[in-house]
Amino acid sequence: MDASFLLLPDMPPAAALRRAPFSSRTGPSDEPAMHVRRYGTRQHVFSTGDPATSIHEVAQGTVLVSRYLSDGRRQIVDIIGPGRLFGFASSTHGCTAEVVMPAMICCLDREAASHSPIVAERTLRAMVHEIEHLRDLALLLGRKTASERVATMLAKLAGDNPAHAILLTLPVTRGEIADYLGLTVETVSRTFGRLKQAGLIEVPSNERVNILDLPRLRRLADGLEWEV
Amino acid sequence: MDASFLLLPDMPPAAALRRAPFSSRTGPSDEPAMHVRRYGTRQHVFSTGDPATSIHEVAQGTVLVSRYLSDGRRQIVDIIGPGRLFGFASSTHGCTAEVVMPAMICCLDREAASHSPIVAERTLRAMVHEIEHLRDLALLLGRKTASERVATMLAKLAGDNPAHAILLTLPVTRGEIADYLGLTVETVSRTFGRLKQAGLIEVPSNERVNILDLPRLRRLADGLEWEV
DNA sequence: CGTCACTTTGATGACCCTCAATACGAGTGG
């Protein structure tokens, strides 16, 4: 029985990696070997069926984790930015992970990691976080309208920012937003249009969204606001 | 920083609990204190906002884990049968867990569990399993048709049984199936009807489903079969 | 034999998908 995933290292945040050269990081024995790889646009970090031998951390860029049906239908299950861990799986990956733009990903061998005496606090936190994220996604996909879905995504990108307005840079295309929200490109586009008309957002360019009323957007995301 | 969830006990399967009286199970120090509680129909194990102080295991019965919108829309994110662990959360629960019929649930205090020297293999396995389950659910909710959703659920209940036909007992009502599959009661009912007409299933009673062609049902679930 | 919860069935319509055409923007080469 493969128990290698039980003990995972206390992986440093990407910020620490950026501060220190990687060559200097072959440190004490409780920090197992890790390396960084660069990926080009649309390149895969892993694909469905690949053996899950590593844990990954996004250092720079954005990673999409998606699951496919055999006829090509795609559901993006996570959009991962710098600092987050991904790639948890029992033995083989059931998902595909691809980068959207040139990216840097830290890879940590799970086998090597299992020899570390440091317990996997960060990995466990990341897994709990992922479970909660996926439950939110299920509620969104199962029960929210198109406007609520787009509002939810924008509100999540804005984080817990207390500002009334905030300018976002979308890391993904409309098509990827659609595959994340369980919609089509056209519906996403039309929904952006309606949010604009409602005065909730501005869209100065394809990848920029200016949220004009974040509290109201959050209420819309939670189904507390009348549809726009 | 609360790290109590890092160390969780190697919890015995429910089968072992049924074999031995609970009073005799106050064993060696690496098996932290646990107790069993009985729950009546529709009773809550925990609710949104409750502090997450325990890990649970279903000994008998079925537990629904669901997330709600403020206007009452519900998405069931997991249907849990005997032997499975549930109730992972960082500090407070974001979900509600309720039993569908009288049930027995093992509760294990997380704080006590953190003192156990036995590492949480089972908990980690359960979390990885839950992540994979939730990704499947996201694909279902985001990209599958009503027939595919119902077929997926029935196929999952049938497990990896190699038989061509199999008689299932549904642990949940049509309404709960609907809230799990992101549909309405009416659509679930009509879809059962269409599966019957297609010769895929029989429904001898409300809570029994006789799957007549499990391989074809599985293909339908994966989008490989023409819609019924 | 009521009541109550659950289920089924029907009619209607809304929301979103599909298909199609157009517009936009970046990159390339003339």
Place this chain on the structure above:
DNA sequence: CCACTCGTATTGAGGGTCATCAAAGTGACG
């Protein structure tokens, strides 16, 4: 500098799937 191309985004028309609303049927339980 402009034409061309390609991927992406927008906009429009029409249709399908599933939700909504309503009513009747079923079964358990008192």
